[in-house]
Amino acid sequence: MRHLLCAAMGLALAGNALEAAENQVIRISTNHTDLVLQVAENGRLYQTYLGEKLLHESDLKELDWAVHAASDGSVCKRGWEVYSGSGNEDFFEPALAVTHNDGNASTWLYYVSSSMKEVEGGTQTDIVLRDDAYPVEVTLHYVAYPEEDVIKTWSEIVHQEKKPVYLSAYASTMLYFNRGSYYLTEFTGDWAKEAQMSTGQLQPGKKIVDTKLGSRAAMHASPFFMVGLDQPASENQGDVLMGTLGWTGNFRFTFEVDNVGNLRVIPAINPYASVYPLERGEVFATPEFVFTYSTEGTGQGSRNLQNWMRKYQLKNGTGDRMTxxxxxxxxxxxxxxxxxxxxxxxxxxxxxxxxxxxxxxxxxxxxxxxxxxxxxxxxxxxxxxxxxxxxxxxxxxxxxxxxxxxxxxEMVNPKSELFEKHPDWAIHYPNRERYYYRNQLVLDLSNxxxxxxxxxxxxxxxxxxxxxxxxxxxxNSPITNIYSPYLKERQGRLYIDHVRGVxxxxxxxxxxxxxxxxxxxxxxxxxxxxxxxxxxxxxxxxxxxxxxxxxxxxxxxxxxxxxxxxxxxxxxxxxxxxxxxxxxxxxxxxxxxxxxxxxxxxxxxxxxxxxxxxxxxxxxxxxxxSQYRLVSPYESNHMAVNYVSEDKASAVLFAYDIHPRYQEKLLAVRMQGLDPEKMYLVKEINLMPGVTSSLKANGKVYSGDYLMKVGLDVFGFQQMQSRVIEFVAQ
Missing domain, CATH: 3.20.20.70 (Aldolase class I)
Known part of the structure; x- marks a missing residue:
């Protein structure tokens, strides 16, 4: 009976139109990755697959939206809802939480339509979802970049209720996995120790990585992560999700392992102190979440993102840089x-x-x-x-x-002419003693x-x-003294509108x-x-x-x-x-x-x-x-990275002896990314005046195949020594 009730709610939304959409499959693909979504018989949209690209289109129909839910299945059939709303039959973290004008905090989103269009470098898919009981609509956007194996996604929320609704969760997307184990690599730190890597296995329940600093937001946690599937993320092998949120303010990554061992990943603006009053007709656009799925470890995933960023994201990404x-x-x-x-x-x-x-x-x-x-x-x-x-x-x-x-x-010292003239331009309490980070205040960019x-x-x-x-x-400062003189009673908008102003x-x-x-x-x-x-x-x-x-x-x-x-x-x-x-x-x-x-x-x-x-x-x-990370400082007393030009005619190896142990075993460094058929002249450069290279391979010619399979002895026993080696195709 419960199963029938759940299905009936979906059918009531759109009648015959819904019947036409039932079981519709939406495929978002790159050259090596598939993200597959399906409209179920209840009229809602579910993820049925995220992984290595399926070779045969006909196989998509074999994917089932329903998943094993253990005791939760006693309510109704369960699936991985693409943009789950709070208050529905799912008992885990939602993407969206809305409090409506009547105080109801539930949102059930049903599929309305989808469309595709070509954009620079890829294909954009837009999917419209709508609540069946309230005039709330969500549009999901996905842009797939085939050559770079990168997908960009974000969401837009809008409503037509008479008064503002209140958003307390507003994720950019949700992604799901069914694997034996999951290993999160996060990048954390502080001033002067940024992007420090640590990896741990995700256990049942929620792991949250977030920041509440407002500005200078990534001081303690960086807005990117890696999830190794079935094993910790590895440089050259294994399946890994690598994702980053385009938001310079408070962010939150939620990693939740549910009652049957499935993982949901939710990248979002952090809703901390940010219950957002959304006006009628106002569009709330979430930040873009950019991710790649690699079956060849983090090295390939990084090259995907680096290549994509140079082409489509970074200012002057294909241009020169100045020393x-x-x-x-x-x-x-x-x-x-x-x-x-x-x-x-x-x-x-x-x-x-x-x-x-x-x-x-x-x-x-x-x-x-x-x-x-x-x-x-x-x-x-x-x-x-x-x-x-x-x-x-x-x-x-x-x-x-x-x-x-x-x-x-974006900053002001209280001891300044600007603050004397416009104290109301700074974020600060009206009725408390002020406190300072680096003797300064943050200007209110929501104004x-x-x-x-x-x-x-x-x-x-x-x-x-x-x-x-x-x-x-x-x-230089996070947001302190957290009150906007401009927003007054609308303080729930501060952390978000400030970043939008930036x-x-x-x-x-x-x-x-x-x-x-x-x-x-x-x-x-x-x-x-x-x-x-x-x-x-x-x-x-x-x-x-x-x-x-x-x-x-x-x-x-x-x-x-x-x-x-x-x-x-x-x-x-x-x-x-x-x-x-x-x-x-x-x-x-x-x-x-x-x-x-x-x-x-x-x-x-x-x-x-x-x-x-x-x-x-x-x-x-x-x-x-292309960059290849060869030897990790986290796994050895050395580090090595090589770069190879697009035409594979030149390459450079940076090799560092950081703190080698006395007479430790030294391993040859094997290059990556060279043309195995090309012959390369090896030359050590960046030598001090009057110093000749002690590299045995210096001045010799080797095949790319040899350099990648056998490698070169470039490390030594001295503390804080380095070599820079150039490879030129002959």
Missing amino acids: LLNNWENTAFNFNQELLAELMREAKDLGVDLFLLDDGWFGNKYPRKDDKAGLGDWEATQDKLPGGVPALIESAKQAGVKFGIWIEP PEVQDYVCGVVDKLMKENPELAYFKWDC YNVMKRVHANYPDVTMMLCSGGGARCDYEALKYFDEFWCSDDTDPVERAYIQWGFSHFFPAKAMCAHVTSWNRASSVKFRTDMASMCKLGFDIGLDELSQDELAYCRAAVANWNRLKPAILEG
């Missing part, structure tokens, strides 16, 4: 116009493209002498920089380099007037200095200055989401530039980002390591320097110049080629 010299680690706040001009000449001597002026250049009534004052007052400090930014750009031109500048326009102000910071700098070539855009600013700046290079920074790598990187060319992975720590940080981030998006600088952190080791570590990403050249010996400076030239020459492999 640079930053002044922060050299001078901090202590500089003047003459010193900066000298550093620009040093940048030219080093061979980099650009000089980047960091924090400390602005504020007059409250000059930026430290981090306690000046944020918000974006005028050059007269006694420090009497010629202002125009004089600095002129000095850069005379030196023969481009000029970039640091800004943090359109504040959005205009932030855009105006960039507009003013660009209008006065049209030759500005680069912005480092920082965000993106609105980013879109406007990008539209006005599409050719200006932008670095995304947040006290290090606490902003690293795919959505923000639509408007930024690259991001700062971490303030920690110790090359040993950077090995782990860069290894972690490389699972989801191409090298050209990941900024890495040579600094004075960890002086126990050589300049060569520090430079070689930075060279596996987007190379930059943040060091006083007067600290370097003549040999070290000559080495750095040569390393910059080599990096520029190897851009086709490092920036545009």
